[in-house]
Amino acid sequence: MKKKLVLKPFVLPTLYILMVIALMTMSTTLIYKEKEEDDDLTYVSDSIIDNGIPVVNDNQIIILKPFTSENVTIVSSYYNYQAEATNQENSIVKYENTYLQNSGVTYSSTEEFDVVSIMDGKVTKVYSNDLLGNIVEITHDKDFVSVYQMLDNISENIKVGTKVARGEVIAKGGTSKLSPENYNLHFELMKEGSLVDPNNYLGKDFKEL
Numbered sequence: 001m002k003k004k005l006v007l008k009p010f011v012l013p014t015l016y017i018l019m020v021i022a023l024m025t026m027s028t029t030l031i032y033k034e035k036e037e038d039d040d041l042t043y044v045s046d047s048i049i050d051n052g053i054p055v056v057n058d059n060q061i062i063i064l065k066p067f068t069s070e071n072v073t074i075v076s077s078y079y080n081y082q083a084e085a086t087n088q089e090n091s092i093v094k095y096e097n098t099y100l101q102n103s104g105v106t107y108s109s110t111e112e113f114d115v116v117s118i119m120d121g122k123v124t125k126v127y128s129n130d131l132l133g134n135i136v137e138i139t140h141d142k143d144f145v146s147v148y149q150m151l152d153n154i155s156e157n158i159k160v161g162t163k164v165a166r167g168e169v170i171a172k173g174g175t176s177k178l179s180p181e182n183y184n185l186h187f188e189l190m191k192e193g194s195l196v197d198p199n200n201y202l203g204k205d206f207k208e209l
Contacts, residue, residue, distance in 0.1 A: 060206040061203065062201055064203035066146070066148065067114060067115050068114045068169075069109060069111065069113035072107045072109040072113055072173075073107065076093055076102045077102065078103070078198060079102045080197060103195050104149075104195070104198060105188075105198050106179065106184065107173070108179065108185075109184075110182055110183070113183060114169045115148055115151060115185050116169055118140075118166070119144070119146070119206060121138040121140040122161065123137070123159060123161065124137050124160065125137035125160065126159065126160055131178060133150045133151060133152075133176035134149075134174060135147065136170055136171060138164060143191060143192045145189070150173070150174050150175060150176040150179060150185055151171040152183075154171040155169060189201060
């Protein structure tokens with residue numbers, strides 16, 4: 001006759017406690033393993049976007065127009081020695097019975113307008129000229145310098161040594177002895193120290209220049 005297996009009263013509680021200990025050990029091991037994996041990660045505390053401005057700006061397209069208004073027109077283009085005679089005539093500036101070859105592009109409007117930087121850069125000059133009024137020069141990468149003349153109300157942030165962003169407002173269009181009427185901007189662009197036709201660069205991909 002077979003004997004029945006009778007478990008002593010303390011056996012079941014002991015087995016239950018052992019199972020709980022085993023489960024807790026497994027959970028602890030998994031948590032520790034996940035922590036080790038997390039330690040290999042690099043966390044960034046700052047937000048990628050701050051006030052809607054990307055931390056890294058991949059936009060390297062030079063601004064097409066160094067101003068924001070739609071009511072601005074070109075009154076005088078860059079004087080190109082190789083251009084047709086008609087185009088050269090439109091690039092001549094008259095001042096006190098003297099004809100001058102335009103060294104940039106002159107814009108004008110009957111309404112006040114904002115003047116903006118064509119690219120990221122650093123302000124290298126802020127000064128006034130008796131003939132051209134207030135002037136700001138900004139140096140960019142690849143030895144480019146953009147020059148903004150005939151300005152008014154230059155921004156308080158625009159000082160020698162300060163960095164400016166692409167599209168940042170630097171001043172308002174103003175007047176000068178060359179163009180005392182309306183609101184104006186005379187814009188010049190230099191590459192490696194020589195004046196170039198801005199229309200050959202505005203709106204172009206800066207990375208390809």
